[in-house]
Amino acid sequence: MTTAIPPVQSPAVSPITYPTENDISAGRRLELVVLLNQRLASAVDLQLQLKQAHWNVKGPHFIGLHELFDKVSESVESSVDTIAERIVQLGGVAEGTARIAALRSRLEEYPLNIANGSAHVEAVAKALSDFGHDARQTIEQASELNDADTADIFTEVSRGIDKWLWFVEAHTQAEK
Numbered sequence: 001m002t003t004a005i006p007p008v009q010s011p012a013v014s015p016i017t018y019p020t021e022n023d024i025s026a027g028r029r030l031e032l033v034v035l036l037n038q039r040l041a042s043a044v045d046l047q048l049q050l051k052q053a054h055w056n057v058k059g060p061h062f063i064g065l066h067e068l069f070d071k072v073s074e075s076v077e078s079s080v081d082t083i084a085e086r087i088v089q090l091g092g093v094a095e096g097t098a099r100i101a102a103l104r105s106r107l108e109e110y111p112l113n114i115a116n117g118s119a120h121v122e123a124v125a126k127a128l129s130d131f132g133h134d135a136r137q138t139i140e141q142a143s144e145l146n147d148a149d150t151a152d153i154f155t156e157v158s159r160g161i162d163k164w165l166w167f168v169e170a171h172t173q174a175e176k
Contacts, residue, residue, distance in 0.1 A: 020091040028145045033092030036150065039138055040083045040096050041104035046131050047076040048098070049110040053124050059117035061171070069124065072164045079157045086153055106134060121171045128168060132161040 022029065050073035057065045084094035107127055114120060135158040142150035 017093065018088075018091045020089075022090060024090065024145075024147060026091075028147070029090045029092070032090055032142065032145055032147055032150060033087055035138065035141055036083055036087045036090075037092070037095045038104055038106070039134060039154075040080065040087065040094060041101040042106050042131055042134060043076060043080045043083055044096050044098065044101035045105035045107050046127055047073055047080055048101070049107065049127050050076060050124065052110050052112070053120040056115055057117050057120045058115040061117045065117045065120060065171070068167060069120070072124070072128075072168070075160055075164060079160065082153055082157070086150055107131060118172070121168055125165060125168045125172070128161055128165040132158055132165060135161060 020029075024032070050069050054066055054069035054073060057069065059065075080096065084096050087094040107130055110127065111119070111123055114123065135154050138154040139151045139158065142148075142154060
């Protein structure tokens with residue numbers, strides 16, 4: 001006899017639990033923590049998607065793409081750390097486990113059945129583009145919450161994502 005397994009539900013974002021002398025109001029800090037934890041989930045997902053591409057790319061441009069995807073992953077890892085640290089600076093709890101990322105990420109699922117370098121380039125470009133879009137939205141949302149520091153962090157994140165998107169998309173752009 002088998003027992004039905006209940007569906008996994010996304011846990012609520014932890015409320016701010018640590019006191020801080022940060023002069024951003026507790027209400028705005030809570031809004032920022034919720035926003036940042038959502039972006040953290042997508043950033044962790046993005047980093048893992050890049051590793052998926054790095055590990056599984058095949059074809060005539062293997063070594064170049066293998067190394068490129070690894071460099072992009074390392075850059076995204078740095079952004080993951082910066083986002084998580086900002087959450088904690090605001091008195092929140094950075095929720096960055098793989099399970100939380102899988103539940104909360106706004107990115108599309110990475111295709112597991114691809115090997116060809118061109119297919120990985122297309123999938124990685126889509127993931128970078130989607131994350132870049134969300135990063136730019138975060139700049140606006142943080143500005144509306146009067147948090148120039150978080151907006152600045154995401155300006156830097158957006159700039160880095162755009163650079164890596166350019167590097168990846170250059171593999172599909174023909175000379176004119």
